[in-house]
Amino acid sequence: MTIDKRIVLSSDHSAIQMRQVIAVHIKALGWQAIDIGPMTAESTPYPKHGEGAARLVASGDCRFGILLCGTGQGIMMAANKVKGIRCGVCMDTFSARMIRQHNDANMLSIGVRVVGEGLALDIVDAFLTAQFEGGRHAARVEMIQTLEM
Template sequence: MKIAIGSDHTAVDLKSEIIDYLKSLNIDVIDCGPQSKERTHYPIYAHEVSTLVQDQKVEYGILICGTGVGMSIAANKHKGIRAVVCSDTFSAKASKQHNDSNVLCFGARVVGTELAKDIVESFLKASYEGGRHQQRVDMLNELDHSL
């Protein structure tokens, strides 16, 4: 599995912790930046990660900013991206099972390192269920083409 990850300047430390965690699980990681705590803008990194997911160069993306909200808004501007902000493991699991989410977002000012790892684990272990959820995912995909 390969995952792209990005953050803004407020989440560089948590991003590094998550990268180490992913590598400990033998997951290939593309670090889209930033590499320093110098002030930057989250849409840059949301775009880089989302593009890698769109182009199927990675299976999933992870985006971290102060709250996760800005990253999710920016990521969801990209066709085919279903980014979700999660501050708990249940939402991370359910978003993948029911919505076929492909980008996980969370906030460095909202969750601590260990909870962030648990959220990532819940997201990655979950599988899309399809079935009764497929019609809704199809409707979301149709919105990508109609707007």
């Protein structure tokens, strides 16, 4: 399987079950799931899981990343500290499409205490099927990239 079909998944302890459901779902769609998240419910800090997944995307080892925590916010903030990462929290399919089409997002974050399983899978599908539109959006993504240190 090529890097273009590899997706890294990670979460904190609150989202293990949803992460595993998403892994099965994306495999059924033809993607390779690289699951680096915790396997036990023991409390674990989301920043290390967001960073770990983000580094695999930033290095080019994985095409996309999907992150999960209670709200999706904290793990997304950690991931976005890694140079080259554009991760957005999405609680609806419209936002998931837009972060790909307009922002060329390479990571998606979902809050498992905010959305249910069915909606989470729809959000993943919207993210994975959307394509970056380029054009005027490319210039804006370049502006975001210039902010990275």
